[in-house]
Amino acid sequence: MNLVSVLLLLTCVCSFALPQLDLQEDALYALKLSLNASPNQLTNWNKNQVTPCTWSNVECDLNNNVIRVSLAFMGLTGSMTPRIGALKSLETLSLQGNSISGDIPKEVGNLTSLTRLDLENNRLTGEIPSSLGNLKKLQFLTLSQNNLNGTIPESLASLPSLINILLDSNDLNGPIPEKLFSVPKYNFTGNNLSCGVDYHHVCTSDNADQGSSHKTKIGLIVGIVIGLVVILFLGGLLFFWYKGYKRDVYVDVAGEFDRRIAFGQIKRFAWKELQIATDNFSERNILGQGGFGKVYKGILTDGTKVAVKRLTDYESPAGDAAFQREVEMISVAVHKNLLRLIGFCTTPTERLLVYPFMQNLSVAYRLRELKPGEPVLDWPTRKRVALGTARGLEYLHEQCNPKIIHRDVKAANILLDGDFEAVVGDFGLAKLVDIRNTNVTTQVRGTMGHIAPEYLSTGKSSERTDVFGYGIMLLELVTGQRAIDFSRLEEEDDVLLLDHVKKLQREKKLDTIVDGNLNKNYNLEDVEMIIQIALLCTQTSPEDRPVMSEVVRMLEGEGLAERWEEWQHTEVTTRQDFERLQRRLNWGDDSVYNQDAIELSGGR
Numbered sequence: 073m074n075l076v077s078v079l080l081l082l083t084c085v086c087s088f089a090l091p092q093l094d095l096q097e098d099a100l101y102a103l104k105l106s107l108n109a110s111p112n113q114l115t116n117w118n119k120n121q122v123t124p125c126t127w128s129n130v131e132c133d134l135n136n137n138v139i140r141v142s143l144a145f146m147g148l149t150g151s152m153t154p155r156i157g158a159l160k161s162l163e164t165l166s167l168q169g170n171s172i173s174g175d176i177p178k179e180v181g182n183l184t185s186l187t188r189l190d191l192e193n194n195r196l197t198g199e200i201p202s203s204l205g206n207l208k209k210l211q212f213l214t215l216s217q218n219n220l221n222g223t224i225p226e227s228l229a230s231l232p233s234l235i236n237i238l239l240d241s242n243d244l245n246g247p248i249p250e251k252l253f254s255v256p257k258y259n260f261t262g263n264n265l266s267c268g269v270d271y272h273h274v275c276t277s278d279n280a281d282q283g284s285s286h287k288t289k290i291g292l293i294v295g296i297v298i299g300l301v302v303i304l305f306l307g308g309l310l311f312f313w314y315k316g317y318k319r320d321v322y323v324d325v326a327g328e329f330d331r332r333i334a335f336g337q338i339k340r341f342a343w344k345e346l347q348i349a350t351d352n353f354s355e356r357n358i359l360g361q362g363g364f365g366k367v368y369k370g371i372l373t374d375g376t377k378v379a380v381k382r383l384t385d386y387e388s389p390a391g392d393a394a395f396q397r398e399v400e401m402i403s404v405a406v407h408k409n410l411l412r413l414i415g416f417c418t419t420p421t422e423r424l425l426v427y428p429f430m431q432n433l434s435v436a437y438r439l440r441e442l443k444p445g446e447p448v449l450d451w452p453t454r455k456r457v458a459l460g461t462a463r464g465l466e467y468l469h470e471q472c473n474p475k476i477i478h479r480d481v482k483a484a485n486i487l488l489d490g491d492f493e494a495v496v497g498d499f500g501l502a503k504l505v506d507i508r509n510t511n512v513t514t515q516v517r518g519t520m521g522h523i524a525p526e527y528l529s530t531g532k533s534s535e536r537t538d539v540f541g542y543g544i545m546l547l548e549l550v551t552g553q554r555a556i557d558f559s560r561l562e563e564e565d566d567v568l569l570l571d572h573v574k575k576l577q578r579e580k581k582l583d584t585i586v587d588g589n590l591n592k593n594y595n596l597e598d599v600e601m602i603i604q605i606a607l608l609c610t611q612t613s614p615e616d617r618p619v620m621s622e623v624v625r626m627l628e629g630e631g632l633a634e635r636w637e638e639w640q641h642t643e644v645t646t647r648q649d650f651e652r653l654q655r656r657l658n659w660g661d662d663s664v665y666n667q668d669a670i671e672l673s674g675g676r
C-alpha cells in the first residue's frame with residue numbers, strides 16, 4: 073500500500089466516525105443563528121470543536137449524541153430552523169418562554185427520539201405539523217400560549233406514549249381527535265375547539281372526572297414523573313462521570329483549559345480584582361454570612377455592583393477541577409428567579425464566587441431587619457415572592473439535569489432585585505463545598521427549624537427536603553416570624569414556627585398569625601391558601617409533599633382544594649407521631665438554646 077492509499081483509508085475511517093457529530097453541530101449552529109441569539113448568548117456555541125457536547129445548554133449521551141437542548145426563557149426571537157431535524161437522538165427540546173415566531177418546522181417530526189417537546193409561550197404561527205405524529209416516544213407535548221391555527225392533526229391521536237398534551241391559548245379550531253381525551257393530562261382551552269358545554273368533553277383534564285379514578289390518574293402521573301426524575305438523575309450521574317473521564321483524556325489538547333473557563337459564560341476573576349472591589353474584604357462591606365461563608369459587597373472597576381461570596385469550609389486541595397465543574401453546572405442554571413453567577417476566583421487557599429448585587433437584599437431582611445423608615449413588604453409582593461421562589465425551585469428540580477437540590481431554602485436565601493422579584497440564592501453550593509462526595513453529602517447542611525425531619529435523621533436530601541424548606545419560608549412570609557423563636561416559649565407557645573402555626577390553624581385563629589407589620593392590609597383567603605400550601609409542603613413524610621411544579625400550580629389556583637382535603641384526613645391521625653418526631657429530632661440537647669436560628673455545620 074502506498075502512502076496515498078493509507079491516507080485515503082484514514083480519511084474514510086475518520087469521516088465515517090464523525091458525520092453524525094458534524095450534522096449535529098451544524099444543526100445546532102443553524103438553530104443558534106435562526107433564533108437570533110445575541111452576541112453575548114451561547115458564546116461557546118462555535119463550530120471549531122470536536123463535538124457540540126461541551127456547549128452550554130446542550131447535553132449528550134455517552135456516545136456524544138445530543139439528547140437535550142434547553143433554551144428556555146432566554147429572550148430569543150427569530151424562528152426555528154428546519155435543520156433541527158438532524159438531531160436524531162434528541163430527547164428533550166425546551167424553547168419555552170421566548171419570543172420565537174414563524175412555523176413549527178415539519179422536520180421536528182424527524183426527531184424520533186423526542187420524549188418532551190416544550191414550545192410554550194412563544195409567538196409561533198401556522199399549523200401544528202402532522203409530522204409530529206411520527207414521534208412515537210413523545211410523552212410531553214406543550215404548545216400552549218402561541219398563535220398556532222388550523223386544526224389539530226389527526227396523527228397526534230396515534231401517539232402511543234403521550235401522557236401530557238397542552239395546546240391551550242392558541243387559535244386552533246375544529247374537532248379534537250377523540251383519542252386525545254384519554255391522555256392523562258390535556259388542556260385545549262383558549263381555542264375555538266369543539267369541547268366545552270356544547271360538546272361531549274370539557275377542555276381540560278383537571279376537572280374532567282372526579283373521585284377515585286381521578287386520584288389514580290394523579291398517582292400515575294406523579295409516579296411517572298418521579299420515575300422520570302430518577303432516570304434523569306441517574307442518567308445525569310453517568311453523564312458527568314463520563315465527562316470527568318473524557319476531560320482526563322483531553323488534558324493535553326491545547327486550548328482545552330481556556331474552553332473550560334469560558335464555559336457557561338462566566339468570568340474567572342483575579343484575586344487582586346476582588347480584593348480591590350471589596351476594599352480588601354473590609355468588615356464594613358459584609359452583607360451577611362451563612363453556612364457557606366461571608367458575603368461582601370463590592371464594586372468592580374467598571375462600576376458594576378457585585379456580591380462576593382468567600383467560601384469557607386470547602387473540601388479539597390485536589391478539588392480545583394471538581395470545583396470548576398460544579399461552578400459550570402451552577403452557571404448553566406439560568407432563570408429569572410435564580411441568582412445568576414457572574415464569575416469565580418480560585419487561589420491555592422481561597423474559593424470565591426461573584427454574583428450581581430441585589431438591591432433590596434433578602435426577604436428575611438425585608439421581614440425582620442428593616443431600618444426605620446424603610447417600607448414593609450406589602451401583601452401583593454409577598455405573594456409574588458412565594459410564586460417566584462416556587463418557580464425558581466421548580467426549575468432547579470425539574471428542568472436542570474442533573475437536578476440541583478438547594479438544601480437551605482429559607483427567607484434569608486431568597487433575595488430581592490430592584491423590582492422586588494424573588495431571586496433564589498446559594499443554590500448548588502452544598503455540593504460545591506462537598507465535592508469529594510458528589511452524590512452523598514457527608515454533612516447535614518441547612519438551618520434549624522427549616523430542615524426536613526428525614527434529612528436530619530438520615531442525612532439524605534432530595535428535592536422534597538427543599539419543598540419542606542419552602543413551606544417554612546411561606547410561613548415566614550405570612551407571619552414575619554423566625555422558624556425558631558425561643559421568645560415564644562415565654563408565652564408558652566411552640567418554639568417551632570410550624571407547630572405554632574398548626575396550633576392556630578386548628579384553633580381557626582389564622583388572622584392572629586399574620587404579620588402585624590401588614591396593618592391588616594391583606595386578603596384572608598390568600599393567607600389561608602398560602603398556609604394550606606405551606607402545611608402540605610411540610611408534611612413529615614417526604615412522599616406526601618407536593619413537587620414544586622404542583623406548588624406553582626396550586627399558587628396559581630389549581631388543585632389545592634383536593635390535596636388539602638386529603639391533608640386534613642391524614643393530619644388528624646399522624647399529628648401526635650409528627651410532634652413526637654419533631655421534638656426528638658430537633659431537640660434533646662439544651663445547648664442549642666440560643667438567640668437565633670441555628671446554622672448547622674456553617675462556616676462562620
Ligand SMILES: *[C@@H]1O[C@H](CO)[C@@H](O)[C@H](O)[C@H]1NC(C)=O
Binds near residue numbers: 154155157179182
Ligand atoms: C425528515 O424525514 C423525511 C421523511 O419523513 C425525509 O425526507 C427528510 O430528508 C428528513 N429530514 C431531515 C432533515 O432529516
Ligand SMILES: *[C@@H]1O[C@H](CO)[C@@H](O)[C@H](O)[C@H]1NC(C)=O
Binds near residue numbers: 197221222
Ligand atoms: C394560519 O395563519 C397563517 C398566518 O400566520 C395564515 O397564512 C394561514 O392561512 C392560517 N391558516 C388557517 C387554516 O387559518
Ligand SMILES: *[C@@H]1O[C@H](CO)[C@@H](O)[C@H](O)[C@H]1NC(C)=O
Binds near residue numbers: 217
Ligand atoms: C388550561 O389553559 C388555560 C389557558 O392557558 C389556563 O388558564 C388553565 O389554567 C389551564 N388548565 C389546566 C388544567 O392546565
Ligand SMILES: *[C@@H]1O[C@H](CO)[C@@H](O)[C@H](O)[C@H]1NC(C)=O
Binds near residue numbers: 246
Ligand atoms: C369557531 O368555530 C366554529 C365552527 O367550529 C365557527 O362556526 C365559528 O365561526 C368559529 N369562531 C371563531 C371566532 O373563529
